[in-house]
Amino acid sequence: MTRASLRASLALVAALAVGGAAVVGLLPSYWVFLATSVLITGVALQSLGLVAGRTGMIALCQMSFAGVGAWTVGYLNLAEAPGDLAVWILLGGLAAVPFGVAIGLPALRLRGINLAIVTLSFATAFDTILATITYPGQTTFLQVPRPALFDSDGSYFVFVQIVYAVIAVALEFLARSRLGASWLAVRHSERAAAAHGVSIAASKLSAFAISAFTAGISGGLLAGYLGTLVAENFSMMASLSLYAVAVMTGAHFAEGAIIGGLLVVMFPEILRRFDLPQDIGNVLFAIGATQALSTGETMSETFRRLARKLRPARRTKAADATGASLPQPAAQAAPVALEIDDLSVRYGSVVALDHVNLKVLAGTVAGLIGPNGAGKSTFIDAVAGFLHAYEGSVKLAGAALEGRPAHLRARAGVRRTWQTNRIAPELTVGGYLNLAAKGLTESEIAAILGWLDCPDPEVPVTTVDAGTRRLLDVAGVVAARPAVVLLDEPAAGQSHEESVRLGQRIAQIPKLFGSAVLLVEHDMDLVRSVCSEITVLDFGKVIASGPPAKVLGEPAVKKAYLGIEEESVAA
Numbered sequence: 208m209t210r211a212s213l214r215a216s217l218a219l220v221a222a223l224a225v226g227g228a229a230v231v232g233l234l235p236s237y238w239v240f241l242a243t244s245v246l247i248t249g250v251a252l253q254s255l256g257l258v259a260g261r262t263g264m265i266a267l268c269q270m271s272f273a274g275v276g277a278w279t280v281g282y283l284n285l286a287e288a289p290g291d292l293a294v295w296i297l298l299g300g301l302a303a304v305p306f307g308v309a310i311g312l313p314a315l316r317l318r319g320i321n322l323a324i325v326t327l328s329f330a331t332a333f334d335t336i337l338a339t340i341t342y343p344g345q346t347t348f349l350q351v352p353r354p355a356l357f358d359s360d361g362s363y364f365v366f367v368q369i370v371y372a373v374i375a376v377a378l379e380f381l382a383r384s385r386l387g388a389s390w391l392a393v394r395h396s397e398r399a400a401a402a403h404g405v406s407i408a409a410s411k412l413s414a415f416a417i418s419a420f421t422a423g424i425s426g427g428l429l430a431g432y433l434g435t436l437v438a439e440n441f442s443m444m445a446s447l448s449l450y451a452v453a454v455m456t457g458a459h460f461a462e463g464a465i466i467g468g469l470l471v472v473m474f475p476e477i478l479r480r481f482d483l484p485q486d487i488g489n490v491l492f493a494i495g496a497t498q499a500l501s502t503g504e505t506m507s508e509t510f511r512r513l514a515r516k517l518r519p520a521r522r523t524k525a526a527d528a529t530g531a532s533l534p535q536p537a538a539q540a541a542p543v544a545l546e547i548d549d550l551s552v553r554y555g556s557v558v559a560l561d562h563v564n565l566k567v568l569a570g571t572v573a574g575l576i577g578p579n580g581a582g583k584s585t586f587i588d589a590v591a592g593f594l595h596a597y598e599g600s601v602k603l604a605g606a607a608l609e610g611r612p613a614h615l616r617a618r619a620g621v622r623r624t625w626q627t628n629r630i631a632p633e634l635t636v637g638g639y640l641n642l643a644a645k646g647l648t649e650s651e652i653a654a655i656l657g658w659l660d661c662p663d664p665e666v667p668v669t670t671v672d673a674g675t676r677r678l679l680d681v682a683g684v685v686a687a688r689p690a691v692v693l694l695d696e697p698a699a700g701q702s703h704e705e706s707v708r709l710g711q712r713i714a715q716i717p718k719l720f721g722s723a724v725l726l727v728e729h730d731m732d733l734v735r736s737v738c739s740e741i742t743v744l745d746f747g748k749v750i751a752s753g754p755p756a757k758v759l760g761e762p763a764v765k766k767a768y769l770g771i772e773e774e775s776v777a778a
């Protein structure tokens with residue numbers, strides 16, 4: 208991960224240095240002045256790219272955060288605070304953070320249009336406040352001074368460029384960190400992210416906080432750029448327009464933020480030169496955003512796709528586990544890994560689980576089977592904390608899990624997979640394992656991937672076929688070495704040979720990772736080959752439990768499967 212971040216950061220810094228040298232060396236001073244504005248807008252767009260592009264939340268008040276940063280810089284200048292603009296900009300960014308967190312709080316409960324309305328309301332309220340107060344020092348013509356070394360327009364461009372590069376590199380590292388992976392995971396499926404121990408609240412609030420900080424910095428840079436500001440710089444319309452551009456260009460990509468900055472700054476300039484109304488720009492941005500939303504592809508993604516086509520196709524490499532060793536298995540905390548007593552779940556009048564009792568012994572693979580609708584997924588949901596309204600008790604290594612939400616149960620040692628794949632496609636294979644299990648070394652990641660015949664860590668999940676993604680699901684849950692692994696139909700969609708191979712791997716999990724396994728499966732060959740005990744559910748009730756040979760021969764079990772799996776059960 209670190210190597211990939213370094214590579215991307217070096218490429219970005221080199222591109223900025225070359226581009227910057229060309230701007231300062233070749234362009235007349237007015238264009239250098241405009242290029243500075245492009246970069247400042249690029250910083251604001253990067254902030255929006257983080258919250259909207261990575262986390263998928265609608266934020267329509269980004270320029271209000273920038274306004275907080277700019278106003279803070281203005282007050283510090285007026286108060287003759289120690290330090291210079293470089294320090295004040297940082298403080299401006301920090302001042303925007305509480306506002307970001309405050310806006311992020313409703314995002315814990317709201318999505319889509321509702322969150323859009325909340326963020327828009329904040330932008331409107333901020334508009335109203337700014338309309339009543341002038342920029343600090345505006346009435347006395349007090350200008351915000353630039354740092355001594357970067358006083359001229361040309362040198363201030365270099366200053367802004369340095370800030371842009373620092374932010375872009377920091378975001379690049381963050382994006383490849385576990386926190387960055389959690390943003391993408393939350394965007395894709397909050398439940399799946401929680402199943403890996405990710406706190407949805409922490410993930411969303413951190414995105415809003417860092418995004419507001421970055422936007423605050425852009426406001427501070429603007430204060431140094433223009434010297435003094437007016438409320439219109441941070442109006443609700445400016446926020447809306449910036450959001451449309453971010454969606455259109457894909458501001459969470461480094462090039463997307465620059466392209467967006469170019470469009471925001473240059474479009475009005477072109478319109479002005481042709482004596483055309485400025486509003487045309489906003490209309491075109493809205494059309495561009497609509498196009499990106501309807502096709503599901505931003506401008507940056509289109510460019511990247513075309514660039515990939517030009518490059519010779521890379522074959523998906525299998526993970527090279529030569530010399531790599533699996534992480535140490537978790538120690539077994541108690542002889543019974545998972546104990547369920549009298550578990551009952553009702554969906555209205557449907558009794559999905561009816562006083563179910565089940566034990567999974569440490570160091571074993573147990574099976575949970577039953578016909579469609581028997582209650583198996585409901586059982587996993589309840590144990591893993593995705594259903595709050597259940598009766599009965601769930602104990603992990605003797606400790607009750609009641610009252611703990613899903614992400615805390617995952618951290619305590621209950622990990623689950625899903626019937627449908629929920630891995631965020633924007634992640635790399637290694638990034639996904641990093642998200643699933645904290646603190647794995649690169650060698651351990653390679654060993655786990657090699658053990659399950661998964662692709663190389665650098666391979667993007669989007670290029671991985673559906674069958675391999677199911678293996679990746681299993682790799683993710685075992686990587687965390689939890690006390691209990693709940694596998695929900697891992698062999699679905701696998702060929703017979705793949706299923707046999709998967710069975711061999713599942714049988715090894717207790718020894719290699721120290722995790723007891725509860726396997727939910729319809730593939731009876733697989734269940735028979737790996738499970739030492741099985742429990743059969745029918746209409747939410749346990750109708751049999753014990754060793755597979757005994758249980759699968761019981762008349763009640765054959766009857767439950769009649770017409771569905773009769774032959775395979777009886778075989």
Ligand SMILES: Nc1ncnc2c1ncn2[C@@H]1O[C@H](COP(=O)(O)OP(=O)(O)OP(=O)(O)O)[C@@H](O)[C@H]1O
Pocket residue numbers: 554557558559577578579580581582583584585586
């Ligand atoms: N969200 C829900 N609302 C209402 N009823 C539900 C809900 N989820 C499941 N059920 C019902 O609860 C019962 C158990 O469903 P569940 O999905 O747990 O069965 P299953 O054994 O996992 O089935 P399958 O093998 O098809 O996955 C079924 O009657 C189902 O229709």
